[in-house]
Structure formats: structure tokens, C-alpha cells
Amino acid sequence: MATTATMMAAKEAVKIHEIVLYPDPVLAKMCEPVTVFDAALRRLVAEMFESMYVGQGIGLAAPQIAITKRLTVIDVSFRKDPKDKLVLINPEIVETRGRQVEEEGCLSLPDIREKVRRAAWVKVKAQNEHGEWFEVEGEELLARAILHEIDHLNGVLFIDLISRLKRELVLRKIRKMQKNGEW
Numbered sequence: 001m002a003t004t005a006t007m008m009a010a011k012e013a014v015k016i017h018e019i020v021l022y023p024d025p026v027l028a029k030m031c032e033p034v035t036v037f038d039a040a041l042r043r044l045v046a047e048m049f050e051s052m053y054v055g056q057g058i059g060l061a062a063p064q065i066a067i068t069k070r071l072t073v074i075d076v077s078f079r080k081d082p083k084d085k086l087v088l089i090n091p092e093i094v095e096t097r098g099r100q101v102e103e104e105g106c107l108s109l110p111d112i113r114e115k116v117r118r119a120a121w122v123k124v125k126a127q128n129e130h131g132e133w134f135e136v137e138g139e140e141l142l143a144r145a146i147l148h149e150i151d152h153l154n155g156v157l158f159i160d161l162i163s164r165l166k167r168e169l170v171l172r173k174i175r176k177m178q179k180n181g182e183w
């Protein structure tokens with residue numbers, strides 16, 4: 001049993017990682033499978049959740065903190081329901097169904113939002129932070145988040161999925177923000 005003091009110390013020790021912004025080349029890398037499921041991995045998972053919450057995100061993939069491993073965390077309820085905390089390690093898409101077209105954003109592309117076509121429902125299998133395989137199904141926002149985060153592990157960003165014209169407009173906006181020191 002931990003004392004209040006040690007619990008507070010443990011809480012303070014959670015490192016908040018800086019989120020890598022587009023066009024950092026690490027975001028375009030194909031990530032490597034996670035092979036070691038140890039205390040360091042579980043600490044990294046906790047750090048990823050906290051870094052995601054600080055960034056006001058509902059999903060974060062390891063390459064977004066410059067770690068090219070197949071690891072992502074998702075919480076579509078943003079802390080409201082602990083059951084929504086999802087850790088996907090080495091995820092594989094088992095099945096998709098339907099279509100949805102909704103606006104999407106990304107912590108590596110702040111202030112950019114575009115409509116992206118995704119499957120409306122997805123089933124994935126993945127390992128948890130203890131290395132155990134499990135399956136999870138998601139629809140609507142959860143399906144979108146799962147597919148967005150798995151894309152990150154393959155070096156794909158949501159702006160890679162929109163029309164060339166729209167992407168040109170997004171890149172122009174980013175260049176302007178970079179010039180103004182806002183990116």
C-alpha cells in the first residue's frame with residue numbers, strides 16, 4: 001500500500017512528452033513491433049496518456065513522441081469513463097464495415113481540421129501493456145480514432161487521405177503559421 005506522499009511522488013514522476021509536429025520525418029516512418037512488455041513499457045503507456053490529456057487529444061501514437069514503435073493510446077471520452085482508456089500495441093485490423101465522413105484533427109497538426117472518409121465500424125486485435133492479445137470493436141468516433149492511430153504507426157497522417165487540392169490548402173496554411181512563428 002502506498003502512502004499519500006509516495007503516491008504523489010509517483011504522480012509527479014509521470015513525464016509529459018513533447019508532441020512532434022508535422023512535417024517532422026518521424027511521423028512518416030513505419031513503426032517497429034513492440035517485443036518487450038516490461039515495466040518501462042507500462043510507464044511509457046502512462047506517460048502517453050498524460051501527454052495526450054495535456055495536449056487535449058483523444059488519441060496519441062508513439063511516433064508522435066518520436067518513438068517509432070507500434071503503440072497507441074486512445075480515450076474517446078477524455079477521462080470521463082475509465083473504461084474508454086484503450087491501449088493498442090501491435091494492432092491489426094481484423095474487419096471494417098461501412099463508411100463515415102467526419103472532421104478529424106491530430107495533435108501533430110494543431111488547428112487543422114478536415115473531413116476524412118473512414119470505415120464506420122472496425123474490429124482490431126492488439127496486445128495490451130502486458131502482452132496479452134485481445135479484440136476490440138468500435139464504431140463512429142472510436143472507429144475513427146482507432147483507424148487514425150493505426151495509420152500513424154504506418155507513417156500515415158489524415159492529411160494524406162484528403163484530396164490533393166485540400167492538402168495544398170492545408171500545407172499553405174501550415175507554411176503561413178510557420179512563417180508567423182505559430183507552428
Ligand code: NI
Binds near residue numbers: 106148
Ligand atoms: Ni494524429
